[in-house]
Every structure is written in C-alpha cells, then in structure tokens.
Amino acid sequence: MKSLGYAVLGCTDTGEWRSFAEDLLGLQVVGTGPGSLRLRMDEYLYRLQIEESDTRGVTTLGWETAGPAELDELARRVEEAGYTVERPGVEAARARNVTDLVRFKDPDGLTLELFYGLTNALTNFVSPTGNSFVASRLGLGHAFQLVSDPGAYWTLYRDVLGFRLSDHIEVGPGTDATFLHCNPRHHSFAFVPAVADDRHRAQGVGHLMLESVDVDGVGRALDALYASGGKETATLGKHTNDKMISFYLESPSGTGIEYGSGGIEIDDASWTPTRYQSAHYWGHKR
Numbered sequence: 001m002k003s004l005g006y007a008v009l010g011c012t013d014t015g016e017w018r019s020f021a022e023d024l025l026g027l028q029v030v031g032t033g034p035g036s037l038r039l040r041m042d043e044y045l046y047r048l049q050i051e052e053s054d055t056r057g058v059t060t061l062g063w064e065t066a067g068p069a070e071l072d073e074l075a076r077r078v079e080e081a082g083y084t085v086e087r088p089g090v091e092a093a094r095a096r097n098v099t100d101l102v103r104f105k106d107p108d109g110l111t112l113e114l115f116y117g118l119t120n121a122l123t124n125f126v127s128p129t130g131n132s133f134v135a136s137r138l139g140l141g142h143a144f145q146l147v148s149d150p151g152a153y154w155t156l157y158r159d160v161l162g163f164r165l166s167d168h169i170e171v172g173p174g175t176d177a178t179f180l181h182c183n184p185r186h187h188s189f190a191f192v193p194a195v196a197d198d199r200h201r202a203q204g205v206g207h208l209m210l211e212s213v214d215v216d217g218v219g220r221a222l223d224a225l226y227a228s229g230g231k232e233t234a235t236l237g238k239h240t241n242d243k244m245i246s247f248y249l250e251s252p253s254g255t256g257i258e259y260g261s262g263g264i265e266i267d268d269a270s271w272t273p274t275r276y277q278s279a280h281y282w283g284h285k286r
C-alpha cells in the first residue's frame, strides 16, 4: 500500500464547499461538473471529490497501491478475509481518473477503493491562498475514523492491507486510538471506538488531515477562518504522536478537517511503536 490517494465527500451544496476550499483551505477547484467539485493540492488531478448527495460526510476512501500486481494481491487478500470485492471495470476507473480499481465495504459500510495510476495534471498546482501541501508520495494526508469494532479494523488494515503500527493513544479509560502508517507519513489512517468518549460518537470518518508545508500556512488559514466569521472546532494545538501543530474546523460535509503542519516522517527500520496518555501536548481545546 502506498498512500491515501483520494477521498469522496457528500454534501448538500457544492457552492459552500467551493468557497470553503478556496478561501480557507487553499485548495484549487478543478473539474466541476453538475453537482460535483474536485479539489487539487499537488501534482495529481484531484485529491478530494465533493458530490451533492443525501449522504453527508466521507463516503469513499481511495487507497493507492503500488501497481497491478499489488492491486490483485490485495484484492485477493480482502476477498479471502470475507469481504465482497467488486471489480467495477474500465468505466469506473475512468470516472475516478485512475488506471484500475477494486471496491469493497469496510466493516462499518464505508466504501474503500484500492487503485493504482491516479492521473497527473498537466499544469502546476496553484493554491488560491498561496499555500503548499505535504502530499505527493505521502498521499493527501490522513483519515481518522470512528468505528464500531476496532478489532475488525485492526485486522483489515494491518493483517489484510499491510499497514504498520505507528502507536496508540489512550483516549479514555481502557480505550485506545490506533495509528497506522503505509509510507513515511506518521499515520495515514487512525481509528477509535465510536463510543470512546463524549466527543467520539458518530461512526465514520471524523476528520481528514491536510498538511501545510509550513506553520505560517496554518496561521493564515486560521486568520481567514476568523475573518469569515467562522470558528475552529478545536483550537491550535500540538499532537503528541506525530508532533503536528494543527487546528480543526468543520467542512460543509460535516466532516472535520485537521489543518496542520510539521508532522514527523518515520521509517520502519528505526521506528518503535509507543503509547501516549494524551493526543495533545497543548491546545486542541474544543
């Protein structure tokens, strides 16, 4: 597995997403169609696809594989693990602008797509706010999911899809959040039981993290949020495990966006999974 390649989010109004993406996140709007919007943050054609839909929030995560051999191998393993894997064919791949993909539902019914060959854009990424993102080979960022059965996600992501453990954070008495990596980004996927504490209830992807190349990009996004009359859902703070300085805001899909900078990169040869008693050194007040 290479990276978190793309995410699809449902919303009631793509117009809201357009200004949210352009004015606050600094993402480039590309490829708009009827009731849909694509957002770009690096050399790839898009990283987020926004669709007008009755379902708000993240509906699909697209995981990038190393190519046809790994796609076949992972599809076989997912099937052996008891999931129904769909091979929707050329049309579906074209619709996502990838070479090939397979599709299945995770234990809570979120659609996961495994793919290779996300199309490169012909022009440079131009951020409307002048920001740049840590993406490319590290993927679009990370997804943090609230799940009904952590054991099922541990098995799927670690044993079947081949992610490696980064660390655990105690988020409540006897309750851990689990952080996994598939490339040098500290984590591309994390999950926590949906009932871990008062803040963690709704099942599904709670937030997507986007990483600015510097903390000034984070500060300017915060300024833009305040100037628009908006408010962060968690204040600026620093995470213990990936050392990221970030704040959180709510997207028009209802899904949180963690907007941060300074996340560490790790390598498997020297990395040792550890534990933390809190997710924050400071800040991230709700």
Ligand SMILES: [Fe+2]
Binding pocket: 142, 144, 207, 209, 258
């Ligand atoms: Fe996060």
